[in-house]
Structure formats: structure tokens, C-alpha cells
Amino acid sequence: MVKSPPSPIASRKPSKVEGIKENSNFLREPVATEVLQDTTHFSEDAVQLLKFHGSYQQDNRDNRVKGQEKDYQFMLRTKNPGGLVPPQLYLALDKLSDEYGNHTLRATTRQGFQLHGILKKNLKTAIATIVKNLGSTLGACGDINRNVMAPPVPWKNRPEYQYAWEYAQNVADLLSPQTGAYYEIWLDGEKAISAEESPEVKAARQRDTNGTLISNTEEPIYGTYYMPRKFKVSVTVPGDNSIDLYSQDLTLVVITNEKGELEGFNVFAGGGLGRTHNKEETFARLADPIGYVDKADVYEIVKAIVATQRDYGDRTDRRHARLKYLLHDWGVEKFRAKVEEYFGKAIAPSKELPEFKYHDFLGWHEQGDGKLFFGLSIDNGRVKDEGSFQLKTALREIVEQFNLPIRLTAHQNLIFYEIAPADKAAIQDLLDRRGVISDPSKIARLERLAMACPALPTCGLAITESERAIPGILERIGTVLDKVGLQNEEFVVRMTGCPNGCARPYMAELAFVGSAPESYQVWLGGSPNQTRLAQPYMERLHHNDIETQLEPIFVYFKQAKTAEESFGDFCDRVGFDAIREFAANYTTQAVATSDITDDSDGLVEAIADSRTAESEGQEVAIANTTIATYKTRRRVSLQHEVYDKLKAAAASQGRPMTELVHEALEAYFQNLEK
Incomplete structure (x- = not known):
């Protein structure tokens, strides 16, 4: 050999x-x-x-x-x-x-x-x-x-x-x-x-x-x-x-x-x-x-x-x-x-190139020779039948009936092409009958741009959930955006169950990278066109704290962004020091929660609150009622002054509040035992 x-x-x-x-x-x-x-x-x-x-x-x-x-x-x-x-x-x-x-x-x-x-x-x-x-x-x-x-x-x-x-x-x-x-x-x-x-x-x-x-x-x-x-x-x-x-x-x-x-x-x-x-x-x-x-x-x-x-x-x-x-x-x-x-010879200087843009090619289009192509969004790339949503059956029937080639995209979607215009109506009807959303304008604004790796239960490297978790997390992020008045905002969210980056999270505007069970490192500041690296903003965020930690960032974005500025571009422009300072000064007037008992179906908690955000001497009042679903866990109430200090400390250290509370209580009980 x-x-x-x-x-x-x-x-x-x-x-x-x-x-x-x-x-x-x-x-x-x-x-x-x-x-x-x-x-x-x-x-x-x-x-x-x-x-x-x-x-x-x-x-x-x-x-x-x-x-x-x-x-x-x-x-x-x-x-x-x-x-x-x-x-x-x-x-x-x-x-x-x-x-x-x-x-x-x-x-x-x-x-x-x-x-x-x-x-x-x-x-x-x-x-x-x-x-x-x-x-x-x-x-x-x-x-x-x-x-x-x-x-x-x-x-x-x-x-x-x-x-x-x-x-x-x-x-x-x-x-x-x-x-x-x-x-x-x-x-x-x-x-x-x-x-x-x-x-x-x-x-x-x-x-x-x-x-x-x-x-x-x-x-x-x-x-x-x-x-x-x-x-x-x-x-x-x-x-x-x-x-x-x-x-x-x-x-x-x-x-x-x-x-x-x-x-x-x-x-x-x-x-x-x-x-x-x-x-x-x-x-x-x-x-x-x-x-x-x-x-x-x-x-x-x-x-x-x-x-x-x-x-x-x-x-x-x-x-x-x-x-x-x-x-x-x-x-x-x-x-x-x-x-x-x-x-064997010198490499010539690069030719001038235009700015690179991201495209997903979803929906119906002419392909330039009289035929059509159709880009279909696949949630996290998973082709399956589930209840009335029968994507797997629909794709099989389209290929069987029309013998169409497929091009898979880098965003886990697919494109049918070489479609005769006369076949468009039949393909559209088949998708509709199988419950498949074919109009990209009807896809949830965050879902269209999001990606996640498979993670648990199959990947041996996964630290925490990704594909199974991201639908709920995107929905929760959307709820926060609605709450703070950013109903039409969309940006690139990516999630992985470990730091290997299979869903390319480090190019996203907002990314969650698995760092511990039910916890993620948070990255911010990538570009909408995936031409700039994101940077680590928070070392460990428990999924239960997503709303608490992201809300002040979104409020700051709403107040300080320039016209047409994307979320990722905003985070890159203002820098993490400014974001953390705003988050530390962002106060929440929380109401005490009632006593909570274990419930295997989870906890539905109504929090009626009035929140104020302070930035550059301006106060913005936000009144809202949030209905959030959490996994079962026991809670205690905090005085407002203690809560505000805890939140400021968590923001300044880039850590979730639950982690700081856990450390403080452990230290307290250790001192009692001495």
C-alpha cells in the first residue's frame, strides 16, 4: 500500500x-x-x-x-x-x-x-x-x-x-x-x-x-x-x-x-x-x-x-x-x-462582486423557458404526515403523477421544476387537499426564515432539544414581538442542540445553541443575508426565561432602530454593551403570582402587568396581558426591589435569573449548615 x-x-x-x-x-x-x-x-x-x-x-x-x-x-x-x-x-x-x-x-x-x-x-x-x-x-x-x-x-x-x-x-x-x-x-x-x-x-x-x-x-x-x-x-x-x-x-x-x-x-x-x-x-x-x-x-x-x-x-x-x-x-x-x-502560478485578484443576498425561492415562478418551478417550505426539513397535514403523501403523489425532478435548498426546503403550466392547477389542488401550505405569504413570519438541527432524540452530540423545541419557541418569540409592538418584524432565527452548528446558527440574527439541558447560549448580530457572523450575547439561557430576556432587547430595537434596519444589523450596530445596559435598566412591575400546584399538563399563568422601559432619558409605557405556558415548576414571589436587582445582575452577567437565584440559595443553605 x-x-x-x-x-x-x-x-x-x-x-x-x-x-x-x-x-x-x-x-x-x-x-x-x-x-x-x-x-x-x-x-x-x-x-x-x-x-x-x-x-x-x-x-x-x-x-x-x-x-x-x-x-x-x-x-x-x-x-x-x-x-x-x-x-x-x-x-x-x-x-x-x-x-x-x-x-x-x-x-x-x-x-x-x-x-x-x-x-x-x-x-x-x-x-x-x-x-x-x-x-x-x-x-x-x-x-x-x-x-x-x-x-x-x-x-x-x-x-x-x-x-x-x-x-x-x-x-x-x-x-x-x-x-x-x-x-x-x-x-x-x-x-x-x-x-x-x-x-x-x-x-x-x-x-x-x-x-x-x-x-x-x-x-x-x-x-x-x-x-x-x-x-x-x-x-x-x-x-x-x-x-x-x-x-x-x-x-x-x-x-x-x-x-x-x-x-x-x-x-x-x-x-x-x-x-x-x-x-x-x-x-x-x-x-x-x-x-x-x-x-x-x-x-x-x-x-x-x-x-x-x-x-x-x-x-x-x-x-x-x-x-x-x-x-x-x-x-x-x-x-x-x-x-x-x-x-503552479500566481492567483489573480478577485473580480468585483455585487452584494450577496439571501433568497428562498418559495412559491410559483416562471423558470425562463415557458415552464414553471414551485418552491415549498418544509418546517425544519421534516417530511412527514401528521393528522390533516399530509406533506409526505402530497410530495409522493406529485412525483408519481407528474414525474418532476427536485432541487433541495440549503434552507431545508425543496423546489419542483420543469412543471408544465397546464399542470399547475392540479398540483395546487393536490397540495390544498393534503393540507400543505403552499403560499409563502401564509407561513408564520419567523418560521419561514428559521432552521433547526435534529438534535434529540437521535443525535449523540445533542445537549438539549432543537427540532422538537423550535416551533414552540418561535411562537413564544412571536408573542413577545406582538406584545411590544413589532407585529410585522421578521428575522433569521436558528437553533442547534450543541455547538457544532449543523443549522449554521452563527450566521443568524438570533440563535440558540444548546449549552445544557433545556438551556442555550444566545447569539445575536448576524446579517439577514448571512454575510456576517453573529456573536455570543448570553452564555446560558434557560428556555423558561426566553420572554424575560428577549423582551427588553426587542423594546430597545423598536425604540432605537433606524428605518428599515433589520434586527441583526441593529444588534451589530449598537453593540452588546448598549443592549445590556438597556436591559439592566428595563424594569418590570410584576404582580405576585398565586400559589401553584403540580400539574402534569403544565401551567397556564396569566400575568397582568404594566411595564416601563427606560432608554436615553425616555420612558415608554407598555400595558399588556400575557398568557404564557410553562412546564410545571414551583415558584416564590419576590419584592419588586429585589426582582429589579436580580434582573439587572442577570443582564450584566449574561446569565438567566433562575441560575443566579439557585446559586444564591445554595450558598445561603450552606452557610446555615456550618
Whole structure:
């Protein structure tokens, strides 16, 4: 076996995963052996390699019982460059979700689908079915190039969008693993029929430029060790940020001339959002502009950047292994110089670009060639039937009856396209009969822009709830906005159950990042177009304190924002010191609550209050009655003066009031016991 050249940091002990990859015989063992064993789960080493094949081993954490084996199941993730899901593949996934999964599909934030709840004994059948129906899971996870993203909108009269689709597919092909392990394990060596690769892609994979390739190996681009960590790529067009381009390891921006002909690409590199709580050396980072390359050199620049990360990325500390840390540690100039060594020539300066905007493409549109496309919002990406809301059935019936291709979006939605105008009424009627909201103007204002990761019960990294919690939290935020007179306000809210950032919370205007059971770190100040990082505002907010903590921020926003200023732009402009000062001076005239008894259905508490907000010498009176639903918990009443001091202290420290009260009472009782 020919191994990759040693990393420049090879003198330090590599992480355990590096050894697992090295000894795997290019992703074969121990997966190939263990998949044949009559067990419910894989070993730890096999689990690491299984990711490369597109699957995570999980368990249903709702079913954990001490002393009993975990309720093991598997998540399968598809790899769909540019979000393309052919009709045949969609119907296969829909059927698999019912036969072997949990009866749902989940559109991901990287334009793929996930199947949850698959048992180990059914894993091979599920993967084989996906491959035989024009799909793949290879490289959807693992230390490798992930799904290559592109704007999903099918505008046929705008050639730059067609180029984005084309090159998303080509870059995905270029960086696809070449090992035969995937087909050997899941299809018994039979390689399914797939679309023919571009000749330029084949040539680029065989052309070594200054060390970009590794000779005499199954993996000429990756080598024995593959990448230090995941590597995310997107291709977009000037002005279109529907794919969160600044969060990617590598982004190519299509540059065309006045005739619409492709000339080349602007290159961005070094974005990434994963981080770890209380580890300041881990952080979210935006991609930097690297320069411009002609279209003839696009595959060479991709290989050069991949090779730079492959050979110089940190393989000793997986928390420090993403490309963003190499950019951070080296700086853009050193990074560009090293890439140019592999590239073989200087990288030209970037071409001027317009401001990037976020688009969701929901609703009915003409696609530019006489046909239509239709963008459908999917709440948190979860495709399911629930009561009179029968989204899963509706999508299956549309695909069966009209044989339409799908493009998944980076916002967990989907687009049907190539729709004959004569079919519009029938599709609309089908959606209406199945209870599916198709008019984007009728979607709740916060829900349309929100995203959440799956978190509990399936994700092993989740600290707290996300997908199951966000509908109620959005409703509560909406109630606060209504209360303070911001009935028409909308902004980007994202939630994750842990700090890894799968729903890209660090680009949101308001984000909740799981930090403890039922508690979240709060981030503020991202831009509506996802072009600026948010910043951590509060370290731990218990979900019961959301209204209390957000109300003064919203009141300040209402009073001090400029015309047309978004919530995220406002928070970034005024700064957190000003927000905290306002919140500390924001007083609430609370009424005492009545005695409360336990109730398994929760507590409905009516609080009639008159609140005043003080800012810059002005007082704004807000009278309202709030009906809030809380989980059962016992309470005590506080004098107004004590309550105001407690709230000010909590705001100044960025902590929830319940946490301060708990600490104070614990200290008090400890003193009594001395």
C-alpha cells in the first residue's frame, strides 16, 4: 500500500482517527467484516469509517434504559450535488423511510436527504436501493469532501445558474473517493450505472500539478489518510447567497461575460462554523476571498486548495483540523502563497462582486423557458404526515403523477421544476387537499426564515432539544414581538442542540445553541443575508426565561432602530454593551403570582402587568396581558426591589435569573449548615 506523504506536523502524535483511516485499506475494514455480523451495532473503529459511506450510528435517546443495550439505529445521508433529486430517487427514499426508517425524510442544510431509524440488518439493503435508483451516500459524511452545494433555482434564461449546477456536479465528481470499498461492501462489487463524468474531470484527476496528486494509490487526491476533517464546497453566482457561501471551506463564484459566457471563478476559502463550548481556541469563521482563476484552471485550483489542507491541516487535534484554522493560523497571504505552489502560478485578484443576498425561492415562478418551478417550505426539513397535514403523501403523489425532478435548498426546503403550466392547477389542488401550505405569504413570519438541527432524540452530540423545541419557541418569540409592538418584524432565527452548528446558527440574527439541558447560549448580530457572523450575547439561557430576556432587547430595537434596519444589523450596530445596559435598566412591575400546584399538563399563568422601559432619558409605557405556558415548576414571589436587582445582575452577567437565584440559595443553605 502506498501511503500519503507525511504531514508537516507528523512529528506530533496523530489523533486516533488518523490511525483508523490508515489501517482501513481505503475505507474497507472493519466495516466490510462487521456489516456481515449478526449484531445491532458496529465497533468504535467501524463507526468512524462508516461515516465515509454516508451513515452515522445513533441510538434513540428517548429509549435509553440504564443497564440495557442502547436502541441502536442508523442515519443515512444522501449526496446530491446542487441538491438534485431525480424522481426515481425520491420515490425510492420515500419507500425506504416507510419500510426501514421512521416514516419521515429530512431535508438537510446541505441539500441532501437523511433517513433516520434504520436498523443495522437493513443498512446494506437501504444503501444498495439508493445507489440503484440514481443516488449515493458515498462521502456524505466523514473526513472528505461533503455534498457540493449550488443555488437550487432552475432559471433557464440565466446561464450563470446553469454553470453553477454544472460545476457543482463536476467538483463533486473530482473529489469523490475512488476506492472500490463502497461498491464492494454495499453492492457486492457491482458498480451501478451513473452519469458519465466530464472528460475534463477525468483528466484533472490524472494530472499531477506540483504535488497535488499522490501516485500509485487508489486515492490520487486524498491518499491513505483522506482529509484531516470534513471539507465543504459550494458553487454560486454573483449576488446569490442561498447556500451560505461564507460558511464553506471552499466556494467558487461563477464569473460570466456580457454575453453570459463562462470566464472563470472567484475563489473563497476558510469558512467553517463548528466550535466547542468553553474552548476558546475553537470558533466560527467566515471564508476569505482568495482570488480569481480562469475556467480552464478551476479544477487545478480546487486540487491545490485540497492538497494544501490535506498536507498541512492539523491531524493531531480534530478540534483544530478544519481548513479555517489553517487560514487563521497562517493568514490569507501565506495560505495563498502555499496554494500557488501547488497551483503552479500566481492567483489573480478577485473580480468585483455585487452584494450577496439571501433568497428562498418559495412559491410559483416562471423558470425562463415557458415552464414553471414551485418552491415549498418544509418546517425544519421534516417530511412527514401528521393528522390533516399530509406533506409526505402530497410530495409522493406529485412525483408519481407528474414525474418532476427536485432541487433541495440549503434552507431545508425543496423546489419542483420543469412543471408544465397546464399542470399547475392540479398540483395546487393536490397540495390544498393534503393540507400543505403552499403560499409563502401564509407561513408564520419567523418560521419561514428559521432552521433547526435534529438534535434529540437521535443525535449523540445533542445537549438539549432543537427540532422538537423550535416551533414552540418561535411562537413564544412571536408573542413577545406582538406584545411590544413589532407585529410585522421578521428575522433569521436558528437553533442547534450543541455547538457544532449543523443549522449554521452563527450566521443568524438570533440563535440558540444548546449549552445544557433545556438551556442555550444566545447569539445575536448576524446579517439577514448571512454575510456576517453573529456573536455570543448570553452564555446560558434557560428556555423558561426566553420572554424575560428577549423582551427588553426587542423594546430597545423598536425604540432605537433606524428605518428599515433589520434586527441583526441593529444588534451589530449598537453593540452588546448598549443592549445590556438597556436591559439592566428595563424594569418590570410584576404582580405576585398565586400559589401553584403540580400539574402534569403544565401551567397556564396569566400575568397582568404594566411595564416601563427606560432608554436615553425616555420612558415608554407598555400595558399588556400575557398568557404564557410553562412546564410545571414551583415558584416564590419576590419584592419588586429585589426582582429589579436580580434582573439587572442577570443582564450584566449574561446569565438567566433562575441560575443566579439557585446559586444564591445554595450558598445561603450552606452557610446555615456550618
